[in-house]
Amino acid sequence: MAVPTLIRRLLGKHRSPRNDACIAQFFAQKAQQQGYTLSAGQTRAIAAMARETAHLLAGHATRSLYLHGPVGRGKSWLLDGFFQALPLAEKQRVHFHDFFARLHQGMFQHREQHDALGATLDNLLADCRVLCFDEFHVHDIGDAMLISRLFKALFQRGMLVLVTSNYPPEGLLPNPLYHQRFKPVIDLIAARMDVLEVSSPQDFRSLPQAHATQRFTAGRYVWPGTAAQRAALDLPVTQGPAQHLQVGNRQLLCRHHQARTIAFTFADLCEELTAVMDYLLLCEAFDHWIIDGLPRLAQCPIAVQQRFINLVDVLYDRDKHLILIGNEPLADCLAGQAIDLARTASRLSQLQQTDPQPLPDPVS
Known part of the structure; x- marks a missing residue:
């Protein structure tokens, strides 16, 4: 069955020729242009997005949507497409780490007010009717309590919320x-x-066409970081003394920075007490990132692993060019205990791989 026909059938009695067709047709054309075959789960999600778009534009009540599934199955692709195709100006697309960093920051600024959360949302989501919330996850009880208040506030405001997550709600x-x-x-x-x-049997990030439009996927994973490899890529020296770098109100350590390029060791960013807001502020100043010395994560404390996961999330979402230098093959380095490592592995697998040069044959 052709994709547009299947989408139209799934729309059923809610179909509106004017309002939902723009969503369905957008995805059908986008999939065709990019060489994708939509999975059944993606098609059902598109039908739901089209249905709720029709309700929203007609002034009717809407139901928010929660899309979940394994990494690389096209959830963010659906969210970004919906955001792009939605014929409405009062919309925002946010990432979990970015939004919560700014939410905490805003609530601290409004801490003297009776409703610090409400005042913060007034600033962050002024006039917003549709909130697209990517990569939603909860591992911290403090964030969990804030999320409870946040979701109640969003629904009270009558907002249409589209969430993507690697986890079903009960997970x-x-x-x-x-x-x-x-x-x-x-x-x-x-x-x-x-x-x-x-869901889909295939990780869409592994397909060649997924690499065509992202700066992140033009980056490299290099191991074991020999002098010859570094010279071939014209990488700055990272083994020297650390430099102090002012980031917001904090001082971080780096090894090199020039124009829009910044170099760190893994220890500088993940073994020190850095936070998501630090990575977000750094992304405003630097597009080309070098991170040297990725160890076996299994040998690192969980807090260090989680900082690395958060860092990769931010760099991927901000579409930064990354050269990551490890001591061993990437798969060996990424073995660990942190919960979201599967997402990190999927994203880093898109980097081009620079393996060790083979040794010359021995002279007989």
């Missing part, structure tokens, strides 16, 4: 010590959102 905050305290949010998601699984 959020998996720590058994805290999961039950998050149950009210899971129930709220079930009551106010359509939960749709986006």
Whole structure:
């Protein structure tokens, strides 16, 4: 069955020729242009997005959408396409790390007000009617309590929220010590959102056409970082003394910075007490990143692993060019215990691989 025909059937009685067709046709054309075959889960999600777009533009009540599934199955591709095709100016597309960093920052600034969350959302989401929230996950009980208040506030404002996540709602905050305290949010998601699984037997990020448009995928993974490899890529020296770099109100360590290029060691960014807001501020100043000395993550504390995961998330979402230098093959380095490492591995697998040069044959 042709993709547009299947989408039209799934739209059913909610179909509106004017309002939902723009979403369905956009995705059909986008998939065709990029050489993708839409999975059944993607097609159901497109039908749901088209249906809710029709309701929104007609002034009717909407149900928010929660898309979940394994890494690389096209959830962010769907979210970005929906955001692009939605014929509405009052919309925002945000990433989990970016949004929560700014949410915490805003609530601190408004801490003297009776409703610090409401005042912060007034600033962050002024006039917003549709919020596209990418890479949603919850592992920290502090964030979990804030998310509970956040979701209630968004729904009270009548906002259409589109969420993507690697986790089904019942898989959020998996720590058994805290999961039950998050149950009210899971129930709220079930009551106010359509939960749709986006699955496919293939990781779309592994396809050649996924590499055509991103600066991130033009980057490299280099191991073991020999002098010859570094010279071939014209990389700056990172083994020298650290330099102090002012980032916001903090001082971080780096090894080199010039124009829009910045170089760090893994220890500079992940073994020090850095935070997501640091990475976001650095992304405003630098487009080309060099991170040297990726170890075996399994040998690192969980907090160090999580900083690296957060860093890769930010660099990927901001589409920065990355050269990552490791001591061993990438798959060996990425073995670890942190929960979201599968997403990190999927993203880093898109980097071009620079392997060690083979040794010359021995002279007989």
